[in-house]
Amino acid sequence: MNNPVRLDLENGIAVVTIDNPPVNALSHAVRAGLLRMIDTAEAGGAQAIVLIGAGRDFIAGADISEFGSPPKEPYLPDLCRRIEKSSCPVIAVLHGATLGGGLEVALSAHYRVATQTARIGLPEVLLGIIPGAGGTQRLPRLTGAEAALDLITTGRHVTAKTALELGIVDHLANAPPKEAGLAFAENIKGQGQRPTSDLPQPDAADFDAWYSRMEQVHRGQSAPKTAVRAIEAASSLPFEEGLLRERDLFLTLMDSPQRAGLIHAFFAERAVSKLPELKETNPRDIHTIGILGGGTMGAGIAAACLLKSLPVTLVDRTRAAADAARERIAQSIQGAVKRGKLEDAAPVMDQLVTTAEDLDLADADLIIEAVFEDMETKHEVFARLDAICKPGAILATNTSYLDINVIAARTSRPEDVIGLHFFSPAHIMKLLEIVVADKTAPDVIATGFSFAKRLGKTAVRAGVCDGFIGNRILSRYRMAMDNLVLDGASPYQIDNALTEFGMAMGPFAVADLAGLDIAWAARKRKAASRTPYERIPTFADRLCEMGRFGRKTGQGFYLYSEKAPQGIPDPEVEAIIAEERAKADIIPRDFRDDEIVLRFMLAIVNEAAYILDDGIARRPLDIDVTLVYGYGFPRWRGGPMHWADQAGLGRLLDSLHTLQDEDPHFWAIAPLLSRLAQSDQSFADLNKGMSR
Numbered sequence: 001m002n003n004p005v006r007l008d009l010e011n012g013i014a015v016v017t018i019d020n021p022p023v024n025a026l027s028h029a030v031r032a033g034l035l036r037m038i039d040t041a042e043a044g045g046a047q048a049i050v051l052i053g054a055g056r057d058f059i060a061g062a063d064i065s066e067f068g069s070p071p072k073e074p075y076l077p078d079l080c081r082r083i084e085k086s087s088c089p090v091i092a093v094l095h096g097a098t099l100g101g102g103l104e105v106a107l108s109a110h111y112r113v114a115t116q117t118a119r120i121g122l123p124e125v126l127l128g129i130i131p132g133a134g135g136t137q138r139l140p141r142l143t144g145a146e147a148a149l150d151l152i153t154t155g156r157h158v159t160a161k162t163a164l165e166l167g168i169v170d171h172l173a174n175a176p177p178k179e180a181g182l183a184f185a186e187n188i189k190g191q192g193q194r195p196t197s198d199l200p201q202p203d204a205a206d207f208d209a210w211y212s213r214m215e216q217v218h219r220g221q222s223a224p225k226t227a228v229r230a231i232e233a234a235s236s237l238p239f240e241e242g243l244l245r246e247r248d249l250f251l252t253l254m255d256s257p258q259r260a261g262l263i264h265a266f267f268a269e270r271a272v273s274k275l276p277e278l279k280e281t282n283p284r285d286i287h288t289i290g291i292l293g294g295g296t297m298g299a300g301i302a303a304a305c306l307l308k309s310l311p312v313t314l315v316d317r318t319r320a321a322a323d324a325a326r327e328r329i330a331q332s333i334q335g336a337v338k339r340g341k342l343e344d345a346a347p348v349m350d351q352l353v354t355t356a357e358d359l360d361l362a363d364a365d366l367i368i369e370a371v372f373e374d375m376e377t378k379h380e381v382f383a384r385l386d387a388i389c390k391p392g393a394i395l396a397t398n399t400s401y402l403d404i405n406v407i408a409a410r411t412s413r414p415e416d417v418i419g420l421h422f423f424s425p426a427h428i429m430k431l432l433e434i435v436v437a438d439k440t441a442p443d444v445i446a447t448g449f450s451f452a453k454r455l456g457k458t459a460v461r462a463g464v465c466d467g468f469i470g471n472r473i474l475s476r477y478r479m480a481m482d483n484l485v486l487d488g489a490s491p492y493q494i495d496n497a498l499t500e501f502g503m504a505m506g507p508f509a510v511a512d513l514a515g516l517d518i519a520w521a522a523r524k525r526k527a528a529s530r531t532p533y534e535r536i537p538t539f540a541d542r543l544c545e546m547g548r549f550g551r552k553t554g555q556g557f558y559l560y561s562e563k564a565p566q567g568i569p570d571p572e573v574e575a576i577i578a579e580e581r582a583k584a585d586i587i588p589r590d591f592r593d594d595e596i597v598l599r600f601m602l603a604i605v606n607e608a609a610y611i612l613d614d615g616i617a618r619r620p621l622d623i624d625v626t627l628v629y630g631y632g633f634p635r636w637r638g639g640p641m642h643w644a645d646q647a648g649l650g651r652l653l654d655s656l657h658t659l660q661d662e663d664p665h666f667w668a669i670a671p672l673l674s675r676l677a678q679s680d681q682s683f684a685d686l687n688k689g690m691s692r
């Protein structure tokens with residue numbers, strides 16, 4: 001767009017409108033345009049300048065698609081200083097997204113009016129940076145240091161009303177932005193400028209305590225703790241020196257891999273739902289949901305739907321089982337009330353029917369099956385659903401690994417069958433894998449995505465294979481970690497190394513949470529198809545034989561008690577592992593933490609490359625989002641494929657070759673990885689041009 005900023009003169013008042021869809025981000029052209037319009041307004045003798053955004057938002061912040069390229073003048077801090085020093089009083093009207101650099105522009109204005117729609121905040125830490133245009137210096141002068149520390153280190157948005165209470169805005173208006181700004185300009189006529197930088201320095205807070213808290217809460221992340229130091233500068237340094245300190249800290253973070261990782265995650269999260277099918281088709285209408293199976297998953301899916309006002313009919317085999325499911329759902333809904341997500345549970349529960357009569361599913365628009373993971377059972381269920389559900393209804397399975405093509409073939413309408421793989425607890429976890437079978441119709445895929453959006457979930461398209469994207473990768477890195485234990489590492493060292501790397505939990509703590517019996521059952525099921533080269537984690541079998549199934553039995557890899565609900569290491573487990581190594585004639589060796597992390601990541605990246613080659617995931621970014629949202633991979637590392645690009649594919653390939661010497665079968669290198677590394681390409685190159 002040539003001129004994204006325009007000026008209209010209204011009774012001597014200059015209304016400057018930022019018109020840069022979709023969110024009025026402060027691109028280079030907007031910054032330059034704003035500067036020009038301030039000059040023009042002053043030169044024309046305007047009595048005041050009113051800043052507004054065209055459309056829904058004021059300004060959602062700096063244009064983050066420009067990050068990573070050399071910044072171009074005018075820089076945002078200079079623009080903010082220019083606004084603050086304007087010879088005309090400047091009024092910013094905060095409406096819609098007023099975030100990051102957008103709020104910094106508003107803080108540089110002399111007056112701030114907010115409309116009811118405003119969502120106000122400095123979310124830079126969520127992108128791995130801090131406010132870089134005076135936000136850390138101006139905000140604490142308005143709110144005090146404590147409130148600024150809270151807002152800037154969390155990046156949370158506040159409403160117009162809260163912003164008024166905090167002193168960020170001067171006035172709440174119940175009018176469209178332009179009218180609100182013009183009316184306010186009338187009211188302050190003759191009152192002149194009121195630069196925020198002239199306000200007294202904020203009182204000091206306990207900055208060291210804040211800093212240590214940020215180190216604990218945001219383990220491994222630089223931006224939140226750096227924000228504390230920048231805000232500290234507001235109370236310890238004069239304004240101009242504080243700005244310089246903020247700039248220094250900001251520029252260091254801008255150069256960091258964490259910033260690159262978080263910006264990648266931001267765009268990847270939005271790109272996952274951009275698919276060719278979604279452009280060309282409309283989703284089917286979904287008004288009512290049917291769920292078959294009221295266990296943990298079925299009840300969680302029901303709660304997820306009810307919390308988004310979708311009526312649910314849940315069927316279980318007996319009346320008693322249906323009642324038990326109702327109870328489980330009620331607990332989840334109560335939990336939402338306790339967490340402040342919902343005011344009253346009763347109207348939500350009124351939208352739920354629990355029954356033992358599967359004919360009650362006949363009118364549902366979307367039926368999600370969450371019964372026992374067994375192909376025979378699924379066959380029966382789908383044949384029955386095919387018989388009773390209305391034409392056009394979507395028949396979804398929540399299976400986490402079974403072949404959906406085989407399931408679909410049991411119906412007379414395979415085009416209506418799709419996988420909707422939720423993660424437990426389904427009403428909380430953000431990820432939904434949308435598993436597309438060979439015959440799934442495009443409008444059914446589109447409905448899967450629109451349903452996910454309605455539930456507030458991030459949906460990723462996956463193809464059919466054992467474990468789809470996420471569990472296929474999980475199973476591979478679990479094997480790599482089990483092999484490491486066989487060879488000498490302790491599960492506790494592995495968990496510790498990986499949580500230090502940034503994983504939300506280590507794989508052995510996760511296994512305890514999921515129940516060791518689940519992987520045990522899978523090992524038994526797959527025993528017949530196991531290759532002679534596959535190594536068996538006999539130590540895990542031993543734990544299961546002893547009834548140590550993890551958290552639910554109080555013992556697994558860890559020991560759980562009231563005093564140690566998160567679990568503590570157990571020397572008995574280490575003794576069992578040592579016995580199993582001795583039986584297999586393995587001489588244990590030591591592994592450094594960085595070796596553990598490298599093997600973990602190589603197992604992920606190599607399997608992911610196979611998954612891409614197989615067409616199970618369309619793009620590397622789909623894998624990044626799956627691992628971040630479903631498996632606790634650190635978002636600030638961008639996802640495993642982004643991590644691999646940063647690490648260098650050539651280097652990773654060399655490491656894989658070394659591991660191949662050790663175990664040629666487990667570490668068989670994915671051809672795609674070799675191709676990319678040898679042609680000096682990256683996973684990011686595969687993402688390019690595939691965002692639609």
Ligand code: 3H9
Pocket residue numbers: 022023025060061062063064065076077097099100101102104123124127130131132133135267270271
């Ligand atoms: C900053 O300001 C640094 C300064 O302190 C200092 C600088 C010196 N830039 O999310 P949506 C795009 S850092 C470019 O789907 P919603 C987005 O990619 C910035 N593009 O809609 C998408 O594009 P597409 C601080 C942006 O209604 C489209 O807009 N600000 C930006 O669910 C719609 O987005 C932030 O961190 C941007 N800043 O949510 C705010 N923002 O359609 C980040 C959005 O092609 N943004 N886009 O996929 C948000 O939180 C949400 O996007 C927002 C709208 C709440 C605004």
